[in-house]
Amino acid sequence: MDIFGDIPWYIYFAAMILKVLVAFVFVLLTVAYATYAERKLIGFMQVRIGPNRTGPIGLLQPIADGIKLFFKEEIIPAQASKFAFVLAPLVALVPAFISFAVIPFGDSIQIAGYKFPLQIAAYADKAGTVYDLNIGVLYILAMASLGVYGIVLAGWSSNSKYSLLGGLRASAQMISYELAAGLAIVCVFMVSQSLSLQAIVADQSGLFGWYIFRNPFLFVAGIIFFICSLAEINRTPFDLPEAETELVSGFCTEYSSMKYAMFFMAEYANMVTVCAVMTTLFLGGWHGPLPSVLNFIAKVYVLMFVCMWIRATYPRYRYDQLMKLGWKVFLPITLFLIMGNAIWMTLFK
Amino acid sequence: MAGAYLPIILLLAIAVCFGLGSLVFSSLIGQKKLSAVKLQPYECGCEPVGSAQERFSIKFYLIAMLFILFDIECVFLYPWAVLFKRLGVFGIMEMGAFMLILFVGYIYIWKKGALEWE
Amino acid sequence: METLFFLIVAAIAVICSLMVVTNKNPINSALSLIMTFFCLATLYVMLEAPFMAAIQVIVYAGAIMVLIVFVIMLLNIKSEAGRRTSHALFMGISVGLLLLVQTWYLLVKSSLSSVRGTVDSAMISKVGHTELIGKSLFTDFLLPFEITSILLLVAIVGAVVLSKKKL
Numbered sequence: 001m002d003i004f005g006d007i008p009w010y011i012y013f014a015a016m017i018l019k020v021l022v023a024f025v026f027v028l029l030t031v032a033y034a035t036y037a038e039r040k041l042i043g044f045m046q047v048r049i050g051p052n053r054t055g056p057i058g059l060l061q062p063i064a065d066g067i068k069l070f071f072k073e074e075i076i077p078a079q080a081s082k083f084a085f086v087l088a089p090l091v092a093l094v095p096a097f098i099s100f101a102v103i104p105f106g107d108s109i110q111i112a113g114y115k116f117p118l119q120i121a122a123y124a125d126k127a128g129t130v131y132d133l134n135i136g137v138l139y140i141l142a143m144a145s146l147g148v149y150g151i152v153l154a155g156w157s158s159n160s161k162y163s164l165l166g167g168l169r170a171s172a173q174m175i176s177y178e179l180a181a182g183l184a185i186v187c188v189f190m191v192s193q194s195l196s197l198q199a200i201v202a203d204q205s206g207l208f209g210w211y212i213f214r215n216p217f218l219f220v221a222g223i224i225f226f227i228c229s230l231a232e233i234n235r236t237p238f239d240l241p242e243a244e245t246e247l248v249s250g251f252c253t254e255y256s257s258m259k260y261a262m263f264f265m266a267e268y269a270n271m272v273t274v275c276a277v278m279t280t281l282f283l284g285g286w287h288g289p290l291p292s293v294l295n296f297i298a299k300v301y302v303l304m305f306v307c308m309w310i311r312a313t314y315p316r317y318r319y320d321q322l323m324k325l326g327w328k329v330f331l332p333i334t335l336f337l338i339m340g341n342a343i344w345m346t347l348f349k
Numbered sequence: 350m351a352g353a354y355l356p357i358i359l360l361l362a363i364a365v366c367f368g369l370g371s372l373v374f375s376s377l378i379g380q381k382k383l384s385a386v387k388l389q390p391y392e393c394g395c396e397p398v399g400s401a402q403e404r405f406s407i408k409f410y411l412i413a414m415l416f417i418l419f420d421i422e423c424v425f426l427y428p429w430a431v432l433f434k435r436l437g438v439f440g441i442m443e444m445g446a447f448m449l450i451l452f453v454g455y456i457y458i459w460k461k462g463a464l465e466w467e
Numbered sequence: 468m469e470t471l472f473f474l475i476v477a478a479i480a481v482i483c484s485l486m487v488v489t490n491k492n493p494i495n496s497a498l499s500l501i502m503t504f505f506c507l508a509t510l511y512v513m514l515e516a517p518f519m520a521a522i523q524v525i526v527y528a529g530a531i532m533v534l535i536v537f538v539i540m541l542l543n544i545k546s547e548a549g550r551r552t553s554h555a556l557f558m559g560i561s562v563g564l565l566l567l568v569q570t571w572y573l574l575v576k577s578s579l580s581s582v583r584g585t586v587d588s589a590m591i592s593k594v595g596h597t598e599l600i601g602k603s604l605f606t607d608f609l610l611p612f613e614i615t616s617i618l619l620l621v622a623i624v625g626a627v628v629l630s631k632k633k634l
Contacts, residue, residue, distance in 0.1 A: 020360050021363075024367075078389065122356075141521070195597055259375075339445065409541070411630040414622075414629075418622050418626070421530075424522055427597065443612070446613060455623075457627065461627050
């Protein structure tokens with residue numbers, strides 16, 4: 001089995017390490033500054049100033065928060081199941097950080113006669129053929145389906161009533177909306193005829209090439225996918241698991257110090273991933289007027305702004321309403337969308 | 350082909366190292382002034398009553414079971430969607446029959462009130 | 468290089484599956500099982516069956532294990548994990564050994580090497596694994612596929628009957 005085609009191994013490994021490190025640091029910085037941006041934005045929307053003391057206009061706030069959390073006391077409750085308690089934040093964080101490996105964040109670039117696709121899990125051979133995961137979308141779904149364990153474990157192992165309730169609610173919510181999100185993107189595969197994200201992005205050049213504008217069914221599917229993804233990562237208005245008015249802090253009630261910070265980072269990293277997936281599957285990926293990487297980043301940031309805007313605007317759902325929305329509204333709608341899309345695509349070839 | 354998967358392993362290693370590293374580092378430099386009361390589970394300042402790892406509603410169990418079944422349907426839809434254009438009208442009929450039977454099941458669980466959260 | 472990687476993944480898979488049966492705490496057993504599924508998914512990728520790998524994680528690790536973890540939490544069987552008799556241990560080991568002997572026998576005696584399918588690496592990299600699975604599922608194995616929907620329907624009804632107090 002040839003592992004990376006006919007390109008020299010040092011070029012392959014250099015490109016791989018560079019891409020992984022740059023993307024990891026970029027996501028880490030985005031996560032850090034998303035916390036700041038969210039506080040600042042919600043502050044402005046609620047006619048407050050938001051963080052403004054640490055550095056110019058509060059720009060050093062995320063760094064100060066990080067350092068503070070490092071120095072905090074680490075508490076493991078006496079009755080907790082120790083192993084699962086320590087493992088849970090890791091299980092939450094790792095899938096959140098590795099799921100963007102398959103997302104193409106820019107067009108391929110040419111350096112010294114070699115072609116480098118701007119996607120972590122991809123490489124090109126000498127002839128310029130790009131090889132990526134031909135199940136890229138399923139990889140993202142698989143990682144998303146693992147996110148539930150961090151929360152279940154945290155809720156169960158803490159041995160606190162609030163944590164258990166928060167964890168249970170979160171897991172039931174996540175699996176319900178995972179279903180609707182997984183069905184909504186079937187419409188995308190029907191148009192793209194591929195599960196490879198390179199192929200999906202390549203198919204969406206030009207504004208009307210974006211999958212969300214292809215036909216009315218895909219438009220609805222795109223919106224449902226985004227809403228379901230918000231619910232799957234427990235963002236407002238679906239942040240029931242950490243509804244502080246009733247469950248203190250939900251599944252992370254008993255967590256402190258860096259372990260708490262890791263749940264926090266996982267949440268924001270998931271938000272980055274969801275926005276990136278939405279951009280790639282429905283909003284044309286890196287296509288657009290600017291250089292390809294900038295297009296991608298701009299689209300992701302606009303979507304993240306929308307997430308924060310939604311958080312500042314909408315009140316939280318009640319739990320029975322939430323489950324009803326997932327199972328009785330989104331699930332049948334997505335099933336009809338798939339069939340509707342099939343008929344539409346057959347009629348208007 | 351395997352070359353596309355190697356970076357994922359590297360990213361996984363980096364993410365695990367980052368997570369483990371910050372866990373270990375914070376537990377080394379964080380202060381430690383533990384007391385018996387601090388190690389109790391939080392219960393709004395009251396003495397915790399009983400264990401939290403109790404039995405819970407069967408609702409969650411039912412949701413998990415239904416999730417598996419519909420997830421399997423989803424899994425069948427993926428290869429169908431990828432082949433959609435190549436299968437043509439025949440493909441729509443195949444999947445239509447499949448989804449119709451499952452939709453009967455969906456209506457059944459709806460009518461039986463399995464989706465209610467009272 | 469490939470063999471080395473295989474050996475590492477296989478060793479982790481074996482260790483994790485041993486931990487599934489030896490762990491006292493059922494939640495830790497479940498976690499080990501999830502790790503085992505991961506190693507299996509990795510092996511599927513090495514066998515150039517990425518769709519199988521994805522399904523392994525999505526369905527087994529992401530859905531069925533959630534149910535198992537729920538059941539462990541629902542029944543709170545933490546306290547009952549200690550009861551393990553030597554009787555069960557003996558039975559388990561003998562059945563396991565029997566299976567091992569059977570597998571070895573099949574591998575040695577059967578004509579595994581002579582029967583070959585039409586699908587090979589070149590075809591997978593050209594057509595794609597998902598497409599190949601889809602093509603045989605929706606043409607050659609259409610009837611089993613449609614029957615699967617009835618199986619799923621039965622399972623849906625079963626799940627509701629099991630968990631509702633009054634129908």
